[in-house]
Amino acid sequence: MPDDPRLSLILALADDELILGHRHSQWTGWAPHIEEDLAFSSIAQDEMAHARMLYRVARESGLTDRDDDALALGRPPEEYLNAVLCERPNGDWGYTVARQYLYDTADAIRVQVLGDSSWRALADAMKVIELEEKYHRDHAVTWFNRLAEGPSLTARERFAEGLTTAIGEAIAVFEPLSGEEELVSEGVLPRSNEDMLGDWLGELGEALEASSLDYVLARHGPVGEMVPTGSGEIPVESVDFTVPGVVRRDGRWMHEGAFAGAGGRRGRHSEDFLPLWEEMTALYRAHPGAKW
Amino acid sequence: MEPVTYEESSAAFKARIDAGEKIEAGEWMPDEYRQSALKFIEMHANSEVMGALPEGTWIPRAPTLKRKLSLTAKVQDEVGHGQILYRVAEDLGKTREQMFDDLVNGRTKFHNVFHYPAESWGDVAYIGWLIDGAALVNQKALLDASYMPYVRAMRRICPEESLHLRHGEELVLELVSGTKEQRALFQDAVNRWWQPTMHFFGPPSKKKDMLLYWGIKTRTNESLRQEFFSTYVPKLWDLGITVPDDRLAWNEETGEWDWAEPDWDEFWKVVRGDGPMTHIRLAQRKTVWDTHAWVREVFAGMPEAA
Numbered sequence: 175m176p177d178d179p180r181l182s183l184i185l186a187l188a189d190d191e192l193i194l195g196h197r198h199s200q201w202t203g204w205a206p207h208i209e210e211d212l213a214f215s216s217i218a219q220d221e222m223a224h225a226r227m228l229y230r231v232a233r234e235s236g237l238t239d240r241d242d243d244a245l246a247l248g249r250p251p252e253e254y255l256n257a258v259l260c261e262r263p264n265g266d267w268g269y270t271v272a273r274q275y276l277y278d279t280a281d282a283i284r285v286q287v288l289g290d291s292s293w294r295a296l297a298d299a300m301k302v303i304e305l306e307e308k309y310h311r312d313h314a315v316t317w318f319n320r321l322a323e324g325p326s327l328t329a330r331e332r333f334a335e336g337l338t339t340a341i342g343e344a345i346a347v348f349e350p351l352s353g354e355e356e357l358v359s360e361g362v363l364p365r366s367n368e369d370m371l372g373d374w375l376g377e378l379g380e381a382l383e384a385s386s387l388d389y390v391l392a393r394h395g396p397v398g399e400m401v402p403t404g405s406g407e408i409p410v411e412s413v414d415f416t417v418p419g420v421v422r423r424d425g426r427w428m429h430e431g432a433f434a435g436a437g438g439r440r441g442r443h444s445e446d447f448l449p450l451w452e453e454m455t456a457l458y459r460a461h462p463g464a465k466w
Numbered sequence: 467m468e469p470v471t472y473e474e475s476s477a478a479f480k481a482r483i484d485a486g487e488k489i490e491a492g493e494w495m496p497d498e499y500r501q502s503a504l505k506f507i508e509m510h511a512n513s514e515v516m517g518a519l520p521e522g523t524w525i526p527r528a529p530t531l532k533r534k535l536s537l538t539a540k541v542q543d544e545v546g547h548g549q550i551l552y553r554v555a556e557d558l559g560k561t562r563e564q565m566f567d568d569l570v571n572g573r574t575k576f577h578n579v580f581h582y583p584a585e586s587w588g589d590v591a592y593i594g595w596l597i598d599g600a601a602l603v604n605q606k607a608l609l610d611a612s613y614m615p616y617v618r619a620m621r622r623i624c625p626e627e628s629l630h631l632r633h634g635e636e637l638v639l640e641l642v643s644g645t646k647e648q649r650a651l652f653q654d655a656v657n658r659w660w661q662p663t664m665h666f667f668g669p670p671s672k673k674k675d676m677l678l679y680w681g682i683k684t685r686t687n688e689s690l691r692q693e694f695f696s697t698y699v700p701k702l703w704d705l706g707i708t709v710p711d712d713r714l715a716w717n718e719e720t721g722e723w724d725w726a727e728p729d730w731d732e733f734w735k736v737v738r739g740d741g742p743m744t745h746i747r748l749a750q751r752k753t754v755w756d757t758h759a760w761v762r763e764v765f766a767g768m769p770e771a772a
Contacts, residue, residue: 196526196534199525199526199534199538200525200526202518202522202525202538202541202542202545203515203518203519203522203541203544203545204519204522204750204751204754206754206755206758206761206762207758207761207762207765208515208545208548208549208552208562209549210761211542211545212542212545212546212549215538215539215541215542215545216542218538219535219538219539219542222531222534222535222538223535225531226531226535242531243530243531243532246531247529247530247531266757266758267758267761320764321764325763326760326763326764328760328763329760329761329763329764332760450526453526453527454526454527456527457527457528457529457587458529458530461529461645461647461648464529464644464645464648465640465644466529466530466533466587466637466640466641466644
């Protein structure tokens with residue numbers, strides 16, 4: 175882990191944008207709809223450009239002597255601090271849009287909070303990023319409404335499946351950083367991740383409830399079904415699929431206890447990260463010092 | 467006298483084209499003209515979206531952030547050209563959905579060069595400079611085509627392609643002035659891509675080429691290929707890159723480039739849809755198309771069929 179918690183913070187931010195931008199860009203030329211192909215390519219470019227901007231801030235602030243390419247493409251896998259959510263393969267369009275919705279609504283909160291950071295260079299970068307992230311959020315919300323509100327039931331189900339898959343790991347976008355207490359006390363991170371998570375989950379819960387999609391936060395099932403066996407049909411045991419660490423209390427969804435899918439902020443990744451890393455960095459690593 | 471028969475109307479239409487008049491979308495046109503224009507523009511559109519794929523495979527592997535960003539933007543432009551061209555084609559009477567469905571099911575064609583794999587970053591540089599260069603030679607000639615909506619599309623597309631060309635040229639210059647391995651990447655790409663590039667211009671045009679007859683195309687395959695030679699071969703030689711054609715030389719007497727005929731059997735094989743990457747790319751496209759029919763439902767705002 176980086177010694178300076180500021181480096182942990184900025185790498186977490188930049189790596190999220192890089193890795194998710196990388197995933198988004200894999201739809202370029204492949205998206206299931208041509209206008210969407212164009213839109214998603216733009217979002218991918220924005221995210222990757224934000225990563226580059228943040229890597230540069232890290233260097234200009236004296237936290238590292240590595241340039242943006244060395245940071246983006248030249249680190250060993252365990253030094254990447256992105257949330258696991260960002261590294262997952264694109265899956266189908268339902269998962270892709272669900273992840274983009276969850277990520278960009280979460281990112282919006284963090285970007286706004288960091289706009290008030292006592293670390294001036296970071297705050298300035300966040301102000302620039304915020305201008306573009308607004309469009310990502312509009313894109314995500316438009317899709318949310320289209321998919322959740324019909325008229326296609328298949329679309330709603332695909333989206334709900336995507337949300338169900340992504341939600342636990344989306345919560346871990348707010349996994350605490352190493353040295354977070356110090357960052358908060360110095361005003362570098364004006365509000366703790368736990369606080370930001372509370373805001374995000376509250377908003378998310380409201381949006382999901384408004385579309386009757388809050389079941390993705392608390393899935394109990396399959397209740398009441400019958401399973402045929404040799405000795406007749408027996409009721410299926412009810413399985414609790416509630417997302418770990420999420421509860422509804424006093425009319426509001428909130429975080430309590432554990433994180434699912436966490437580890438990214440400590441450089442611990444899923445099985446999907448290594449293949450991504452290999453592909454993304456192979457050419458850069460194969461030709462040290464080359465110009466392209 | 468007003469034309470009265472179909473033949474007379476067609477003849478009057480042909481006379482307008484020969485006089486350099488432009489045709490607009492809603493106008494009367496001979497069916498042969500409509501079919502030829504649609505087929506040609508549809509193939510152009512297909513080629514833009516299929517052309518996104520070989521280069522697209524290198525977005526995740528780009529060697530720097532700058533290149534990752536610029537390649538994403540470049541491929542995005544190609545998809546955007548596809549979007550523009552499908553719209554032009556749609557006005558001739560075929561829906562985009564049908565065109566895409568025909569494409570993914572192998573019923574329509576796309577340019578031969580997009581049936582090949584992009585094996586290295588050298589290929590990305592080659593495609594960016596010389597495939598885009600070849601395409602630009604073609605597309606500039608289309609600025610003078612008879613179908614005005616197509617001309618307007620070309621007026622939007624050509625400036626972007628010129629930008630791609632500079633992008634490609636920059637990639638090539640970095641490689642040839644880089645390490646030995648980088649230089650070899652580009653030379654290897656030239657060796658593999660030269661023949662498909664020759665194929666790209668097609669065999670020498672037939673005496674009566676429908677597309678030329680109707681002014682949908684304005685120049686013969688051979689004249690376009692010659693322009694490509696004149697523009698790019700001296701540059702390649704200046705860079706110390708070998709072109710894999712022993713006969714390639716400027717002929718003072720004929721005022722043209724001599725060149726060796728490529729393997730046309732290979733060309734026809736690819737045109738028939740049997741290139742090295744044809745089946746894989748179409749199968750992947752078809753998978754996305756088939757498994758995401760629900761996305762199209764959402765866009766169409768149509769309720770699901772029961």
